[in-house]
Amino acid sequence: MGMTGRRERRKLATRTAVREAALRLALRHGVENVTVEQIAAEADIALRTFFNYFPGKEEALVAAAAAGAEALIAEFRARPATESVLGALREAVLAVADRGDATGRDYVRALQLVRRSPSLVPHQLAVLAAQERALAEAVAERVGPGTAGGIYPALCAATALTALRVVMDRWLERATDPEQPPPVDVLREDVDQAIAVLAGGLDRP
Amino acid sequence: MGMTGRRERRKLATRTAVREAALRLALRHGVENVTVEQIAAEADIALRTFFNYFPGKEEALVAAAAAGAEALIAEFRARPATESVLGALREAVLAVADRGDATGRDYVRALQLVRRSPSLVPHQLAVLAAQERALAEAVAERVGPGTAGGIYPALCAATALTALRVVMDRWLERATDPEQPPPVDVLREDVDQAIAVLAGGLDRP
DNA sequence: TGCATTCATGCACAACGTGCACGTTCGTGG
DNA sequence: CCACGAACGTGCACGTTGTGCATGAATGCA
Incomplete structure (x- = not known):
């Protein structure tokens, strides 16, 4: 179940990176002025990949x-x-x-x-x-x-x-x-x- | 304020018509399978007009x-x-x-x-x-x-x-x-x- | 090492939501 | 009565959101 393979760790790391990137950008520019594309860029992932982790901003x-x-x-x-x-x-x-x-x-x-x-x-x-x-x-x-x-x-x-x-x-x-x-x-x-x-x-x- | 002109009455009527149309379609086909365009058609208004009444479905x-x-x-x-x-x-x-x-x-x-x-x-x-x-x-x-x-x-x-x-x-x-x-x-x-x-x-x- | 699974990514596309402009309708004061 | 301003409905264009599908790479396992 909660096996600690390299994959699991990378996924969790990416997930928290996206979460922190979103929080950082939203605190700086306001929620409405931040697009998913910016969040993805800040977390260094593709736009499409973002939606593999969260349904939305x-x-x-x-x-x-x-x-x-x-x-x-x-x-x-x-x-x-x-x-x-x-x-x-x-x-x-x-x-x-x-x-x-x-x-x-x-x-x-x-x-x-x-x-x-x-x-x-x-x-x-x-x-x-x-x-x-x-x-x-x-x-x-x-x-x-x-x-x-x-x-x-x-x-x-x-x-x-x-x-x-x-x-x-x-x-x-x-x-x-x-x-x-x-x-x-x-x-x-x-x-x-x-x-x-x-x-x-x-x-x- | 709450004047009962023809305009106010028409607006309220349209609003409830849209609401009922949305509820009817969602109950019949499911929320995910209903588009704003269909709701607008059911309520007999333009797609753009829908967004004058509600921010979204x-x-x-x-x-x-x-x-x-x-x-x-x-x-x-x-x-x-x-x-x-x-x-x-x-x-x-x-x-x-x-x-x-x-x-x-x-x-x-x-x-x-x-x-x-x-x-x-x-x-x-x-x-x-x-x-x-x-x-x-x-x-x-x-x-x-x-x-x-x-x-x-x-x-x-x-x-x-x-x-x-x-x-x-x-x-x-x-x-x-x-x-x-x-x-x-x-x-x-x-x-x-x-x-x-x-x-x-x-x-x- | 070979194989199957999982993941990240690009692409295409439908749907959402908004700003803008234009014509129409309604309310109102002259 | 009617002319004018305001509110409304609508079409158009555009950016954004979210998803399905295909593909190649990374990973875990036998």
Whole structure:
């Protein structure tokens, strides 16, 4: 399956090269002013080859966000079973946002790019929707098989990721310098506040 | 502003004609096998004119869903202030789904179409994101100005619409006949269950 | 080394989307 | 009533997007 041949490594390298090239060009010139041909040239591949890796420009741009979301779910799965669902989610979020990893940095950069270009919002949300199923599965495993056919896993995964999106959006909105994101402490505060609302009951008289 | 001249009426009529033509053709031949040219022909307008009404094929298709979402928010605003936030939302959902209106029927039809064609998901979610802001504003008005800058209105609107999406998805999944949606009673049951989870607290040990 | 698979690329083509110009229709004030 | 300006529908040209097909090269395997 995940064999580490030369081919697999080259493919993965090309894929990340395309992703980074797209992100770099979009941040410099704006999403609308970048063509697929430019991205292909920056990544040093043929125009036709680009479409072997991504269905379109937007997908390449939100690929970084997708990688971040996958990392988030992996962290969530790794949390001990003693933590509650929302508690584990809290730690997973902060762990991904905190690490100075290249994945984490490009994750935040991609989210900033999406914020500034509304045409990317749909694709960003599509990525989130795709991750909902994976998170729902992880939640079902965590709370036990009793809730397999129930609505809770899907509902919890969907609402939690949505809440996370709202929180991240507010977090990036606070940025004074559009280049640098606000400190992680602010994010922790908002995450805790949102989780408190969800855990305490969403309804209001 | 909303003057009812002949021009305005003709524009609106053409717009709905295009929307219905697109929905009809997509339901019959599949989304991927329908071109903008065919839609324009079905609606009896020039190809160029189509783009004066919609930016693309997908937007025309999800326009029905957008109309349904707007109707939902209008119903929510019309609910008496004595009801709680989630309670008012429950009544609004059932009111829209229940009425045999052409708007309601095309709403459900459009959602079914989106379910079967993943390429529409991003555009459907874009519509949802646009309605989030409107619903957040309505929620802020309902719970009072005290929570204006807080996270609650945005969080509540986003999670509520997401939960509604999950519920509607499960509802349409239950359809034995892919043409006819399940009865509204089943929807009511799922809506109540989802609202109970959100109101009682989302966390689980 | 020989063979099959996979990949990158070029080419052709359909479809998408937009700017521009032109004629027509509608609303409005004289 | 009618003349004028604004909005609209349409055709045309052009750049961009995305895909199917053929081909040669690189790769992994026996």
